Amino acid sequence: MATANRNPEIRKDAVNNRLVILSPARSRRPSDFKSKFQAKSDSNPSSNAQPQCPFCAGNEHQCAPEIFRMPEDSSSDWKVRVIENLYPALSRDALVKSDNKEYCHSSGTSGEMSLGGFGFHDVIIESPVHSVHLPDLLTSGVAVVLLAYKKRIEQLSAIDSINYVQVFKNHGASAGASMSHSHSQILALPIIPSLASNRLSSMEEYHNQTGKCVLCNIHTDKLLIDESTHFISISPFASTFPFETWIVPRFHSSHYHELDENKAIDLGGLLKLTLQKLSIQLNDPPYNFMIHTSPLRVTSSELPYTHWYIQIVPQLSTIGGFEMGTGCYINPVFPEDAAKILRELEVV
Amino acid sequence: MATANRNPEIRKDAVNNRLVILSPARSRRPSDFKSKFQAKSDSNPSSNAQPQCPFCAGNEHQCAPEIFRMPEDSSSDWKVRVIENLYPALSRDALVKSDNKEYCHSSGTSGEMSLGGFGFHDVIIESPVHSVHLPDLLTSGVAVVLLAYKKRIEQLSAIDSINYVQVFKNHGASAGASMSHSHSQILALPIIPSLASNRLSSMEEYHNQTGKCVLCNIHTDKLLIDESTHFISISPFASTFPFETWIVPRFHSSHYHELDENKAIDLGGLLKLTLQKLSIQLNDPPYNFMIHTSPLRVTSSELPYTHWYIQIVPQLSTIGGFEMGTGCYINPVFPEDAAKILRELEVV
Numbered sequence: 224m225a226t227a228n229r230n231p232e233i234r235k236d237a238v239n240n241r242l243v244i245l246s247p248a249r250s251r252r253p254s255d256f257k258s259k260f261q262a263k264s265d266s267n268p269s270s271n272a273q274p275q276c277p278f279c280a281g282n283e284h285q286c287a288p289e290i291f292r293m294p295e296d297s298s299s300d301w302k303v304r305v306i307e308n309l310y311p312a313l314s315r316d317a318l319v320k321s322d323n324k325e326y327c328h329s330s331g332t333s334g335e336m337s338l339g340g341f342g343f344h345d346v347i348i349e350s351p352v353h354s355v356h357l358p359d360l361l362t363s364g365v366a367v368v369l370l371a372y373k374k375r376i377e378q379l380s381a382i383d384s385i386n387y388v389q390v391f392k393n394h395g396a397s398a399g400a401s402m403s404h405s406h407s408q409i410l411a412l413p414i415i416p417s418l419a420s421n422r423l424s425s426m427e428e429y430h431n432q433t434g435k436c437v438l439c440n441i442h443t444d445k446l447l448i449d450e451s452t453h454f455i456s457i458s459p460f461a462s463t464f465p466f467e468t469w470i471v472p473r474f475h476s477s478h479y480h481e482l483d484e485n486k487a488i489d490l491g492g493l494l495k496l497t498l499q500k501l502s503i504q505l506n507d508p509p510y511n512f513m514i515h516t517s518p519l520r521v522t523s524s525e526l527p528y529t530h531w532y533i534q535i536v537p538q539l540s541t542i543g544g545f546e547m548g549t550g551c552y553i554n555p556v557f558p559e560d561a562a563k564i565l566r567e568l569e570v571v
Numbered sequence: 572m573a574t575a576n577r578n579p580e581i582r583k584d585a586v587n588n589r590l591v592i593l594s595p596a597r598s599r600r601p602s603d604f605k606s607k608f609q610a611k612s613d614s615n616p617s618s619n620a621q622p623q624c625p626f627c628a629g630n631e632h633q634c635a636p637e638i639f640r641m642p643e644d645s646s647s648d649w650k651v652r653v654i655e656n657l658y659p660a661l662s663r664d665a666l667v668k669s670d671n672k673e674y675c676h677s678s679g680t681s682g683e684m685s686l687g688g689f690g691f692h693d694v695i696i697e698s699p700v701h702s703v704h705l706p707d708l709l710t711s712g713v714a715v716v717l718l719a720y721k722k723r724i725e726q727l728s729a730i731d732s733i734n735y736v737q738v739f740k741n742h743g744a745s746a747g748a749s750m751s752h753s754h755s756q757i758l759a760l761p762i763i764p765s766l767a768s769n770r771l772s773s774m775e776e777y778h779n780q781t782g783k784c785v786l787c788n789i790h791t792d793k794l795l796i797d798e799s800t801h802f803i804s805i806s807p808f809a810s811t812f813p814f815e816t817w818i819v820p821r822f823h824s825s826h827y828h829e830l831d832e833n834k835a836i837d838l839g840g841l842l843k844l845t846l847q848k849l850s851i852q853l854n855d856p857p858y859n860f861m862i863h864t865s866p867l868r869v870t871s872s873e874l875p876y877t878h879w880y881i882q883i884v885p886q887l888s889t890i891g892g893f894e895m896g897t898g899c900y901i902n903p904v905f906p907e908d909a910a911k912i913l914r915e916l917e918v919v
């Protein structure tokens with residue numbers, strides 16, 4: 224890129240209060256290791272149906288129990304299945320309070336805390352066919368996946384001790400995926416994780432200073448990629464990764480699960496377009512996406528400044544000790560450059 | 572491990588206030604991707620001297636300028652060289668204030684901030700020989716590396732606008748390394764990164780509640796691995812990664828660069844032993860280590876509760892969207908189990 228000689232810049236965004244070092248010079252450094260990001264093969268080892276894949280239609284019996292399917296009354300012609308994760312990180316049966324007293328110091332005398340690992344861990348199978356990935360679906364098909372997330376979050380939010388729900392997708396081994404069949408996951412937690420509470424504080428601070436919601440007010444001039452009726456896609460001001468992209472509702476909304484069918488179709492179209500653009504530009508990269516919603520039990524005073532969005536992160540490199548140690552990322556691509564490239568890219 | 576059926580647990584540590592989900596069941600999940608962690612080949616593509624490697628003795632002219640070497644008066648027989656990074660993330664020449672007014676909103680009206688990317692980015696070459704990695708050095712050789720960090724931090728702390736110094740090491744491609752010759756890096760920053768300021772608040776909170784320094788008071792019963800005269804190695808209570816290990820001074824000290832020669836030898840021995848143990852137990856894994864020190868300009872009231880330590884993280888798997896979205900890690904190995912294994916391991 225012609226901008227490789229631009230000076231480095233340190234930026235902090237207003238949504239997460241997160242620092243990033245934008246440093247184009249870094250993209251020129253050599254490596255004596257073989258590259259491990261062979262995106263195509265990495266993200267899809269075989270595009271043929273795999274008889275051993277539990278997520279393929281016909282292999283439903285190899286899966287943990289189903290929670291629901293879409294359409295609800297479908298039999299072998301399901302579009303999306305929401306199932307329990309067979310190897311859950313949290314357990315539906317655990318107590319919220321740990322009985323392991325030895326390490327249970329939640330009173331604050333030691334600052335350490337230990338809780339029983341209560342929670343729900345589900346898998347959303349996005350297609351019955353092994354070779355069909357999320358952006359290969361029709362817009363209406365992507366909308367069905369988005370509505371499955373909504374429905375499952377609604378169910379989980381009815382459970383008293385669940386306080387936060389994280390929807391996320393891993394695509395490709397370098398993005399952490401262990402299964403290649405198109406899927407995403409939902410983890411429902413008894414606690415509010417640190418990034419969600421940081422975001423809440425950061426959004427509150429902005430609201431206190433300006434009287435506005437930070438995401439309703441986000442500046443899009445050079446950072447806009449695309450827009451639909453109800454959503455925009457942008458490169459965030461302090462992108463932590465090259466080509467990181469956010470999809471943000473243009474209407475104010477605290478919780479993802481407020482999404483209605485009409486808006487789900489609109490969002491489905493923009494999500495499909497965004498994933499297609501990243502795939503074309505970056506050669507089918509491994510990627511993650513995360514739905515950043517608000518804690519389930521926000522108070523009415525928090526509603527004016529909390530606003531959900533989707534973060535999409537192509538995985539193009541491996542982070543190192545600097546990022547692990549500081550929480551500050553080094554990104555060689557300025558978001559205005561990424562936005563321009565993605566904005567001008569035509570998908571045929 | 573026999574503990575794979577143990578119930579999951581959510582823990583928070585007192586040093587970083589960081590949540591982790593300990594979930595042994597996760598270690599049993601299958602994958603239809605080929606494993607990309609071939610540790611040995613990944614971490615060391617060739618153990619022979621490489622004529623093209625700029626970090627090898629004899630190729631000094633291929634490197635960015637040298638800052639100093641150890642011993643100081645050595646010529647071709649140097650042990651450690653500290654050089655400028657040829658592709659620095661931050662620039663020694665940039666202004667601290669950005670002149671890019673377009674995005675410069677540091678006044679807090681928008682919550683966004685942009686600064687010129689001022690800072691220092693150095694490389695520490697830990698050995699003149701390509702095939703010699705840090706734990707292959709004699710204890711006294713490891714101590715020379717540790718004293719080179721100290722000396723460089725002392726130089727950087729004399730610069731007014733530098734507020735934090737991060738020392739880190741990437742070993743192996745899956746730990747982010749682009750160069751295979753044994754080295755570490757130092758980044759000196761004008762800002763205090765979020766993980767360092769979080770740690771400071773967390774340590775302060777503990778001190779306010781107990782009157783004690785959290786790391787002086789850390790409980791070691793089941794988590795101790797080894798101890799030397801001045802240091803201990805432990806598995807942290809809320810390990811974010813399997814076999815994550817900390818080396819903590821047994822004496823109270825806010826800043827790494829207070830280390831003297833005598834303690835550097837002692838620390839060199841324990842660091843060497845710890846890296847050897849991880850290498851034996853985990854088959855020469857890629858790893859990172861980070862020195863977590865205090866901001867350079869802490870006030871005297873902060874000194875009683877700030878305490879430096881080294882965090883060592885073997886990279887055995889790839890994180891996914893859950894960790895990226897929440898900041899909360901899923902770790903399949905309980906730290907008490909990791910500590911027991913490493914404690915009982917004999918290095919001959």
Ligand SMILES: Nc1ncnc2c1ncn2[C@@H]1O[C@H](COP(=O)(O)OP(=O)(O)O[C@H]2O[C@H](CO)[C@@H](O)[C@H](O)[C@H]2O)[C@@H](O)[C@H]1O
Nearest residue numbers: 277286287308309310393399400401402889890891892893
């Ligand atoms: N027959 C079956 N029935 C039901 N469920 C089945 C199943 N077979 C496998 N599964 C589950 O399917 C899921 C597939 O998920 P992904 O491929 O997105 O990544 P995974 O969760 O393994 O780990 C990645 O994501 C997590 C969370 O971000 C990280 O902790 C981790 O490091 C990273 O590799 C797994 O969680 C697995 O337990």
Ligand SMILES: Nc1ncnc2c1ncn2[C@@H]1O[C@H](COP(=O)(O)OP(=O)(O)O[C@H]2O[C@H](CO)[C@@H](O)[C@H](O)[C@H]2O)[C@@H](O)[C@H]1O
Nearest residue numbers: 252541543544545625634635656657658741747748749750
């Ligand atoms: N001739 C020469 N003279 C001087 N210096 C030279 C040089 N040739 C190369 N270098 C420098 O040597 C360093 C080697 O560092 P590492 O192998 O530890 O990882 P790197 O910094 O590339 O990136 C990893 O660490 C960083 C920081 O954690 C992450 O941002 C990144 O994603 C991850 O891959 C590079 O920074 C490079 O710029």
